[in-house]
Amino acid sequence: MSFARIPIPFLTCRSLAWSTAKRTATTTPCEVRIVEVGPRDGLQNEPKLLPAATKIELINRLSGTGLKTIEATSFVSAKWVPQMGDNAEVLRGISKVRGISYPVLTPNIKGFESALAAGAEEVAVFGAASDAFSLKNVNATAAQAIERFRPVLKAAKENGVRVRGYVSTIVGCPYEGAIAPSAVVKVVEALYEMGCYEISLGDTIGVGTPGSMRRMLDEVTRAVPAKDLAVHCHDTYGQALSNILVSLDYGIRVVDASVSGLGGCPYARGASGNAATEDVVYMLHGMGLQTSVDLDKLIQVGRYICTELGRPSESKVNRAWKGPQ
Numbered sequence: 398m399s400f401a402r403i404p405i406p407f408l409t410c411r412s413l414a415w416s417t418a419k420r421t422a423t424t425t426p427c428e429v430r431i432v433e434v435g436p437r438d439g440l441q442n443e444p445k446l447l448p449a450a451t452k453i454e455l456i457n458r459l460s461g462t463g464l465k466t467i468e469a470t471s472f473v474s475a476k477w478v479p480q481m482g483d484n485a486e487v488l489r490g491i492s493k494v495r496g497i498s499y500p501v502l503t504p505n506i507k508g509f510e511s512a513l514a515a516g517a518e519e520v521a522v523f524g525a526a527s528d529a530f531s532l533k534n535v536n537a538t539a540a541q542a543i544e545r546f547r548p549v550l551k552a553a554k555e556n557g558v559r560v561r562g563y564v565s566t567i568v569g570c571p572y573e574g575a576i577a578p579s580a581v582v583k584v585v586e587a588l589y590e591m592g593c594y595e596i597s598l599g600d601t602i603g604v605g606t607p608g609s610m611r612r613m614l615d616e617v618t619r620a621v622p623a624k625d626l627a628v629h630c631h632d633t634y635g636q637a638l639s640n641i642l643v644s645l646d647y648g649i650r651v652v653d654a655s656v657s658g659l660g661g662c663p664y665a666r667g668a669s670g671n672a673a674t675e676d677v678v679y680m681l682h683g684m685g686l687q688t689s690v691d692l693d694k695l696i697q698v699g700r701y702i703c704t705e706l707g708r709p710s711e712s713k714v715n716r717a718w719k720g721p722q
């Protein structure tokens with residue numbers, strides 16, 4: 398897809414439908430599903446341990462906004478990520494709403510078994526396109542991490558649990574620098590062939606631009622259909638919304654975002670939060686795309702968690718919001 402054919406400022410629901418018609422026949426061009434990652438990605442980097450009750454309250458409030466997917470926690474080692482040490486308490490404590498999925502991160506079979514025991518119905522495995530990042534994040538190379546996922550996918554299938562896959566460092570790594578699209582394709586293909594129903598492409602440190610996103614998506618969408626891809630854009634360099642816009646142009650209709658832009662990865666030096674969900678929803682609605690999210694309710698949830706954390710929202714829309722127009 399070239400810039401010349403679809404001028405970005407004129408991307409609307411109608412032009413998106415047209416632009417993606419050849420790329421994928423099965424996307425619903427006017428609907429975008431938001432994967433809210435605030436309770437997991439948003440909080441995992443918080444130095445001060447938050448009470449499980451606050452996390453549960455956050456998830457319950459998010460459940461009232463119309464979101465259909467809310468990543469609840471991660472079943473990783475508490476020695477590595479202390480903030481997620483209350484994973485089972487959080488997953489057991491939330492009021493699950495029918496029609497909403499509450500996936501949790503599981504890096505290995507031990508994490509999967511604990512997640513299953515706590516009632517997980519969807520999990521996510523997380524790989525990376527960079528060995529250096531993977532070693533820092535999960536103490537395994539990219540290929541070794543993939544091997545740890547095989548038993549997770551097998552056990553998930555046996556237990557009727559859906560598995561989402563992440564690929565981190567899709568355009569840049571804090572330790573290796575620029576990442577070649579071919580390295581991303583390799584991991585995306587491995588996760589897809591293993592049985593992940595959706596692959597989320599993570600710009601972990603938010604260094605991507607519409608240029609590097611396009612170069613990466615040109616190759617990745619040749620390997621896996623856009624309907625089975627999501628984007629996960631951190632906003633460190635202020636490019637997240639632009640990068641999401643580019644991914645829509647490729648037919649991607651699933652966008653990860655974090656309420657009030659919370660977040661970062663403890664093992665990705667300098668990474669700031671994700672695209673703020675409020676900002677993403679505002680942009681999508683302004684383009685005539687549907688998300689099922691009530692923006693006003695979401696704004697209130699953003700204000701709740703920012704008050705709990707004692708800091709202003711990273712969402713420009715939240716800061717500017719004076720009520721529905």
Ligand SMILES: CC(C)(COP(=O)([O-])OP(=O)([O-])OC[C@H]1O[C@@H](n2cnc3c(N)ncnc32)[C@H](O)[C@@H]1OP(=O)([O-])[O-])[C@@H](O)C(=O)NCCC(=O)NCCSC(=O)C[C@@](C)(O)CC(=O)[O-]
Nearest residue numbers: 472473474477504507508523534535536563565599601662
């Ligand atoms: C993967 C490990 C566990 C390997 O860590 P390891 O030390 O290599 O693991 P091990 O198998 O050698 O076991 C060492 C100890 O950890 C325990 N252990 C082993 N597995 C688990 C588990 N699942 N849950 C709880 N405990 C576990 C195990 O039982 C043992 O306990 P000990 O005998 O010492 O008491 C570790 O490196 C880890 O937990 N890493 C997590 C890193 C993380 O959570 N990073 C943030 C999420 S990724 C991210 O944010 C990026 C993303 C997804 O958002 C997308 C993007 O932005 O790009």
